[in-house]
Amino acid sequence: MRKLFLIGLKDLKLVFRDKAALIFMLLAPFLLTLGMGFVTGQFGGSGSGISNIPVGIVNQDGGQLGNALVELFQSKDLSDLVVATIIEDPAAARQQVDEDKFAAAVIIPTGFTESIIPSAGQIDASPAVQLVIYNNPTRPTSAGVVKTILEEFVNRLEVGRVGGTVIVTQLVTKGLISPAQVAAVAVQMGQQQVKSLDENSVIKLNSNVASESTVNFNPLAYIAPAMALMFLMYTVSNGGRTLLVERNQGTLPRLLVSPTGSAQVLGGKIFGIYLTGVVQMLILIVGSTLLFRLQWGDPLAVFVLVLAAVFGASGWGMLITSLAKRPGQISAIGSALMLTFGVLGGSFVNLEVMPTWVQFVSKITPNAWGLDGFSTLALGGGLGLIIKPILGLLVMGLVLFTISLALFNRRGMTMK
Amino acid sequence: MKKILAITIRDIRLRFSSFSEWLFFLIMPIFFTLLLSGGTGGNSDNRVLLVVVDRAQTPLSAELIATLENSESVHPELMTQEDGENRFDSRRISALLIIPAGFDQSALENGSLTLELRQQPNNLNALVAQGAVQAVISRVGQAVEIARRSVAEAEKIKAFQSAADRQAYFDEALASAQTLLDKSPDRISENQGNTPAQIEYDPRANSSAGQLITWVFIPLIGLSELFAYERQKGTLRRILTTPTRKVTYIFGTIFGQVLIALAQMALLVGFGILVMKLNWGQNVPALIAMLVAGALAAAALGTMLGTFVKSAAQAQGLSIMLGMVMALMGGCWYPLELFPQAVRNVVKILPTTWAMQGLLDIVLRGQGLAAILPEAGVLLGFAAVFFGIGIWRFRYE
Numbered sequence: 001m002r003k004l005f006l007i008g009l010k011d012l013k014l015v016f017r018d019k020a021a022l023i024f025m026l027l028a029p030f031l032l033t034l035g036m037g038f039v040t041g042q043f044g045g046s047g048s049g050i051s052n053i054p055v056g057i058v059n060q061d062g063g064q065l066g067n068a069l070v071e072l073f074q075s076k077d078l079s080d081l082v083v084a085t086i087i088e089d090p091a092a093a094r095q096q097v098d099e100d101k102f103a104a105a106v107i108i109p110t111g112f113t114e115s116i117i118p119s120a121g122q123i124d125a126s127p128a129v130q131l132v133i134y135n136n137p138t139r140p141t142s143a144g145v146v147k148t149i150l151e152e153f154v155n156r157l158e159v160g161r162v163g164g165t166v167i168v169t170q171l172v173t174k175g176l177i178s179p180a181q182v183a184a185v186a187v188q189m190g191q192q193q194v195k196s197l198d199e200n201s202v203i204k205l206n207s208n209v210a211s212e213s214t215v216n217f218n219p220l221a222y223i224a225p226a227m228a229l230m231f232l233m234y235t236v237s238n239g240g241r242t243l244l245v246e247r248n249q250g251t252l253p254r255l256l257v258s259p260t261g262s263a264q265v266l267g268g269k270i271f272g273i274y275l276t277g278v279v280q281m282l283i284l285i286v287g288s289t290l291l292f293r294l295q296w297g298d299p300l301a302v303f304v305l306v307l308a309a310v311f312g313a314s315g316w317g318m319l320i321t322s323l324a325k326r327p328g329q330i331s332a333i334g335s336a337l338m339l340t341f342g343v344l345g346g347s348f349v350n351l352e353v354m355p356t357w358v359q360f361v362s363k364i365t366p367n368a369w370g371l372d373g374f375s376t377l378a379l380g381g382g383l384g385l386i387i388k389p390i391l392g393l394l395v396m397g398l399v400l401f402t403i404s405l406a407l408f409n410r411r412g413m414t415m416k
Numbered sequence: 417m418k419k420i421l422a423i424t425i426r427d428i429r430l431r432f433s434s435f436s437e438w439l440f441f442l443i444m445p446i447f448f449t450l451l452l453s454g455g456t457g458g459n460s461d462n463r464v465l466l467v468v469v470d471r472a473q474t475p476l477s478a479e480l481i482a483t484l485e486n487s488e489s490v491h492p493e494l495m496t497q498e499d500g501e502n503r504f505d506s507r508r509i510s511a512l513l514i515i516p517a518g519f520d521q522s523a524l525e526n527g528s529l530t531l532e533l534r535q536q537p538n539n540l541n542a543l544v545a546q547g548a549v550q551a552v553i554s555r556v557g558q559a560v561e562i563a564r565r566s567v568a569e570a571e572k573i574k575a576f577q578s579a580a581d582r583q584a585y586f587d588e589a590l591a592s593a594q595t596l597l598d599k600s601p602d603r604i605s606e607n608q609g610n611t612p613a614q615i616e617y618d619p620r621a622n623s624s625a626g627q628l629i630t631w632v633f634i635p636l637i638g639l640s641e642l643f644a645y646e647r648q649k650g651t652l653r654r655i656l657t658t659p660t661r662k663v664t665y666i667f668g669t670i671f672g673q674v675l676i677a678l679a680q681m682a683l684l685v686g687f688g689i690l691v692m693k694l695n696w697g698q699n700v701p702a703l704i705a706m707l708v709a710g711a712l713a714a715a716a717l718g719t720m721l722g723t724f725v726k727s728a729a730q731a732q733g734l735s736i737m738l739g740m741v742m743a744l745m746g747g748c749w750y751p752l753e754l755f756p757q758a759v760r761n762v763v764k765i766l767p768t769t770w771a772m773q774g775l776l777d778i779v780l781r782g783q784g785l786a787a788i789l790p791e792a793g794v795l796l797g798f799a800a801v802f803f804g805i806g807i808w809r810f811r812y813e
Contacts, residue, residue, distance in 0.1 A: 332436030
């Protein structure tokens with residue numbers, strides 16, 4: 001047992017002296033966490049990365065509602081979200097969208113106001129005049145935000161228009177107001193209708209944000225373990241690579257000449273890989289806690305999950321090693337597996353938006369199970385809530401280690 | 417020239433001597449492009465998933481769900497309360513909408529109803545779902561609200577003679593409001609950016625362009641590994657004994673890798689055109705200019721990096737890491753529009769940002785050679801600077 005530990009510790013020291021390995025094990029996950037943090041707006045001072053969307057507005061209408069829409073885009077409420085620029089010429093606005101200077105151009109055509117607010121002496125307004133939104137195809141999210149603002153504005157106008165029409169029509173048909181009062185009452189009713197809908201919606205939405213009262217979930221608490229787990233795959237495959245390198249260089253046979261059993265040597269090497277993975281994860285956890293002020297959750301549960309995640313990932317590392325013939329093969333397959341598991345396991349894209357088969361296949365990755373557990377802990381969960389991911393990782397590791405040992409045995413790597 | 421070609425052919429043979437090279441050259445780029453563009457079947461609906469538990473099972477709840485189905489931002493999926501709560505508790509969904517028992521028209525007319533929306537904290541999709549549900553309930557409830565207002569306005573002028581009269585007035589207003597709201601004209605006309613070829617926006621084009629850059633930049637930056645490997649093995653020293661100039665050796669090595677990269681890009685573009693039906697081929701000269709400029713910039717970066725690293729292993733780690741970070745920050749994995757403005761400005765120092773911008777100009781915006789010249793020019797500028805530093809710092813030992 002002592003020899004096993006000594007071999008493991010020696011490998012751990014060797015890995016942490018290797019600058020190339022450190023780049024992958026520690027620097028890469030930190031940099032990618034930082035990058036993903038920027039994407040999600042975690043370092044930008046706002047909750048979302050979407051801000052300051054450039055919009056061109058052409059107000060050909062010049063009426064009450066056209067001006068109201070311009071004011072809405074220039075309002076303080078939307079000042080962080082959109083940067084509206086007033087432009088006279090629709091063609092110029094479209095050109096700026098084509099040149100990627102605007103995320104969208106909004107054109108308010110002549111007659112827009114009159115198509116909603118009836119002219120004096122009329123109950124019904126003129127035929128509908130459509131607002132035109134000209135989207136930038138390379139900024140679909142920003143253009144979608146602009147469209148949502150327009151839809152909300154138009155919906156309120158429409159409710160006001162229908163409300164005014166219904167109320168006035170009923171008042172006239174029941175003889176409660178005279179035809180001469182129609183126009184004035186219609187405008188008044190429409191405006192009141194919009195206001196009342198804002199204040200008293202008949203269907204209320206009771207929004208409950210999970211765990212918000214107890215834990216303020218930081219999306220980096222998802223991103224950091226996602227990157228750590230992805231690069232854990234590098235560590236375990238790199239460990240396997242060193243096993244083959246040692247065999248090819250003759251240091252492994254030399255060890256076997258000493259009074260050390262082959263099972264001890266192989267066990268020591270595997271223990272070294274496992275230990276390296278655990279230390280890598282712990283450094284990343286402590287580092288991200290200090291650098292990004294992350295709350296990983298219950299320390300004991302985090303530690304247990306780290307042990308289980310490294311066990312599951314090491315199983316994959318051993319399987320690749322047992323199948324590969326040359327160290328270079330392990331490097332290539334290990335890197336490919338690291339990236340594939342990263343995508344399939346939710347390290348880059350939330351599994352929720354992935355096809356159902358990907359969600360199913362993700363269960364073979366330590367990333368998916370590990371992320372499940374780390375997210376639960378970051379949300380304030382305890383050891384009891386992460387039993388499933390821990391079991392998933394342990395079963396994964398056991399199955400893969402069993403297959404790997406059988407393959408090692410077949411290739412004579414456990415024989416003296 | 418003969419020497420350059422000889423070095424090129426040797427490097428190409430060396431690189432493809434292992435089958436695993438094909439993994440990074442073609443298999444993974446295609447797999448990632450398909451997976452990230454939603455082209456692998458199954459969930460092709462890009463709207464946010466909103467799980468709905470319908471405990472009411474009434475015409476009004478059905479109307480609410482049908483209106484949600486027409487939403488452009490969420491797609492509702494019905495589930496039992498137990499399944500919905502399990503998925504929410506295990507954070508497999510961002511939002512869970514529960515329609516309570518008794519959610520029907522009569523209850524709506526006589527008072528207000530409450531829906532329960534459970535959201536994961538600090539989750540953008542949950543916020544999208546909240547906005548969508550809010551918009552839908554406002555639409556579903558607005559006819560009733562209009563009818564109530566109509567009754568109230570009438571009552572201000574003259575009181576109803578009986579409760580039946582009041583109810584009849586309400587019913588008439590409700591029917592009228594529902595009819596008018598149903599007939600509401602479409603007041604927004606939406607047009608995509610007008611391009612010469614009338615190209616329609618296709619989100620898969622982002623994925624195709626982004627993955628192309630990612631998987632071409634990583635091996636080209638990996639040129640550094642080739643230089644480091646040869647320096648480590650002493651083969652570079654051996655070249656010193658031959659009448660081969662430094663520039664000849666460097667260009668021979670780079671030429672081969674750039675050729676491979678161009679072949680790889682041609683295959684990925686061909687895949688995009690034939691399988692994904694993307695508009696890559698609508699301006700071939702512009703496309704060629706961008707691909708060549710991008711490949712040169714990446715190869716030059718690899719050359720420069722090769723003069724700084726000490727070992728092949730170090731170079732391998734650095735090239736994959738730099739490639740991934742530059743792809744991520746250059747907008748190859750997520751659109752740059754999602755980045756804060758300050759970051760968008762900073763990432764202009766990366767060649768991947770310009771390569772992505774140029775390729776999107778071609779495939780999404782249908783721009784021609786003149787429009788992508790600034791991007792291609794910047795990439796060639798990067799190439800000149802990186803090559804300059806690389807040649808200046810290059811040592812055989």
